[in-house]
Amino acid sequence: xxxxxxxxxxxxxxxxxxxxxxxxxxxxxxxxxxxxxxxxxxxxxxxxxxxxxxxxxxxxxxxxxxxxxxxxxxxxxxxxxxxxxxxxxxxxxxxxxxxxxxxxxxxxxxxxxxxxxxxxx
Numbered sequence: 001x002x003x004x005x006x007x008x009x010x011x012x013x014x015x016x017x018x019x020x021x022x023x024x025x026x027x028x029x030x031x032x033x034x035x036x037x038x039x040x041x042x043x044x045x046x047x048x049x050x051x052x053x054x055x056x057x058x059x060x061x062x063x064x065x066x067x068x069x070x071x072x073x074x075x076x077x078x079x080x081x082x083x084x085x086x087x088x089x090x091x092x093x094x095x096x097x098x099x100x101x102x103x104x105x106x107x108x109x110x111x112x113x114x115x116x117x118x119x120x121x
Contacts, residue, residue: 007027007029007040007064008064008080008082008090008093010027011040011062011064011080011082012082012088012089012090013088014040014042016042016060016062019042020042021042021043021044022041022042022043023041023042024039024040024041024042025039025040025042026038026039027039027040027064038064038065038066039065040062040063040064040065041062041063041065042060042061042062043061043062043063043079044060044061045058045059045060045061045084046058046059046060046061046081047059048120049081049091049092051081051091051092051105051106052105053105053107054091054105054106054107055119055120055121056119056120056121057081057083057084057091057118057119057120058083058084058085058118058120059081059082059083059084059091059092059118060081060082060083060084060088061079061080061081061082062079062080062082063077063078063079063080064078064080066078066095077095078093078094078095079093079094079095080092080093081093083116083118083119084118085114085115085116085117085118086113086114086117087112087113087114087116087118089106089109089112089116090104090106091105091106092104092105092106
């Protein structure tokens with residue numbers, strides 16, 4: 001059982017090397033006292049992704065399905081870019097919401113288990 005934040009961290013543990021772009025995997029989310037069966041779509045790899053203030057990274061991109069309602073409009077697509085290395089740290093998250101959009105950008109990191117080989121500069 002997950003919430004929107006824990007989906008990002010759960011997806012970091014998926015071996016996307018075995019996925020084709022467009023392939024999905026199921027996930028359950030708990031929101032507003034209800035459980036929803038959703039999915040996460042693997043979009044693919046994106047090289048040289050510029051993250052403002054954090055540099056350029058080779059990334060994997062995936063899109064968790066969201067529950068439409070008060071926060072997310074019907075058809076909203078959240079996108080997550082994570083480093084394409086053993087760390088898979090989220091470097092950028094973007095999502096439109098009903099009153100605008102939300103963007104989370106990596107500002108710093110420390111104590112990584114592996115070298116951050118996805119960082120290009």
